[in-house]
Amino acid sequence: MRRRIRLVVLLASLLAGALLLGVPRAASRAQAPEGTAVITGTVHGKQGQVVEGAAVRLVAQGTGDELEGGVTQADGRFALMVPETVPDDLVIHVERAHYEDMAVVLDPEAVEGLRQGQPVALPDIHLLRQVNASFWIATLIFAGMLALIGLGKLHNTLTALLGVTLIFFVSYLGGALNHDLFILDFSGALRYVDWNVIFLIMGMMIIIAAVERTGLFQWLAYNAYRLSGGRVWLLIPILMLVTGVTSAMLDNVTTMLLMTPITVQIALTLGISPLALLMPEVMASNVVGISTLIGTPTNILIGSFAKISFNGFLSNLTPGVLLAFVGLVIYSELVYRGEIHGSESEEVSHLLLERLAERAKITEPEDLKKAGVVGAFMLLLFITGEHVHLVPAVTAIMGATVLLIWTRPDIDEMIEEVDWTTLVFFMALFIVVGAVQEVGLVSVVADVIGRLVAGNLVVAILVVTWSSALLSTVIANIPFTAAMLPVVGYLTATVPGAHSKVIFYCLSVGSGMGGNGSLIGASANMVTAGISERAGYPISFAYFLKKGLPALLITVGLGTIWLLLRFIVFPGTAT
């Protein structure tokens, strides 16, 4: 009975998510009743982004009476109804936390028009940023969060929750004492949570949970070994391809969690160091993982923010990823040539080989078949869904629900499989990043990068790709990407030719492939090192840096070449 209730609850939450994401939202545009004189306008920030939630008041300047008031909508627009008696001196006051107050005086011609019942559309209103105490506090909280995550002193989710708590503490308690301390309130914070991302990740977690128990990874790895005939030079690219393709469809961490132990066993059987197989594998996971929308959390963030479809990633990024993959294979063969030649003299242990073969069996063939059918159906929907405005999160939720109903798993176990801590991490992260957006830090960064780029698309491509790649080696790439999205959005809106969303692809390449630059560059690296160390083959920070940094330079270099070819040399081919 309890299980049934839990199943119903889980399915209901998935259904609610589908409805939440699937039902088109009512247009957010401010509208006024017909037949009434109205004043309309749009409020923007300095960099052209719309400003939501700004208080707009129509005031009679002489008396100071407020005649009408409203708030800007999600598209930055407002509409104010004008009273029947229109005074001569009308002024519109626009106020918003973290911006300087603005007053717009209506000219006599506009006032006369209003008296005759004609609507008045104001020119766009641009607010100036206000840098006050809240700016520095929010910046400090965000930097502290990045530092704690990078140093691993506190669990990522706890760190992000701590950031949220501090933001609310300062906003509610400090803000009550001094308005300059106000950062963000709860309802404002919720606006920054991207539910597309949350539900897409949750749906994919359920799919992954169903697949990881089937023995598929072990089967794939063993058959990679068989296909290579035990020749290490051939085994390296096959395992890289298997890991890469799996990472593009599932998440990198799960892929490496399940591939690493079996890879260690293959290496021990062959009598070679597992690092010769593991390093190319994890680097391939980081590189090829970004070829699809669902391959990495960073791509999910980018896709949702920039409205880039599954096909968008496939057509604009996948060829570049394949180019980088070829470069990575050649690099791996060269770096581990010593192991490759050494393996020729090693005798394969038949006892270990037998054991390996015993394990390489699909343990849940029925579940795997069902997951395969659902996965193929989801892939079809991911590819074709954009034609009916089906967002990827809905596809993931639908796929997860169908799979749950079809396979009827133990619902307690299935609930445990959903990584709620990660989902909470994302929600908290969105709020902290929202806070630095709110106080204007993101605008400042966007302004600096905008000046550096100076409207040149090639420079923008190079700056965003390489800065995100190099920063991803030391900063956790998920919060980094989340914070960079509005910056890249600004560049996309202001740099001529960037409307193709090329700079978002640069962010994807940089933050994804940049993970190869150091051990802490990607969670998949940490997981691989953790398992490898427990098999007696530690991967030190220095070792990873030595092997990974050249890989970063090669793959990001090839990725950059692809982006330049696709969007600068042959821009007509970009979709």
Added chain:
Amino acid sequence: MGSIVSAIRGGPGSKATVARAIALAKETELPLYFLYVVNLDFMDRVGSSRVHVISEEMHEMGEFVLLAAQEEAAKAGVEATGVVREGKVTDEIVALCHEVSAAFLVIGRPRAMSGDNVFTDHQHPEVCRLLESETGARVIIPEAD
């Protein structure tokens, strides 16, 4: 009557430990147990939901590491048993030593690098003393490891 327990991690760092344990088993004719302890501390940063899945995989990997050591022992004419446990390394070593009435405990030298599952140089003498007092077994650390 007693036995030999040899706690290993696999890899080049365990070669001398395995060799010493095998030689000791030949010399004393005591039953030899290779122990591998699964430790999932590194999962703290990844997420608790994946722990049970990786736990199974780590057990399999541990058995594989032990199988390689057992094969080595078999080549030397020694029959060894592999034991995989999950938990804190010292606790599991002590528990197994009690279970099999260990007379000798063969463990590796500390690593230069620190880690969740290794004894550092600083900790090593203390750990050895603790193990000897807790298990009653003589702790042997091979010279070259």
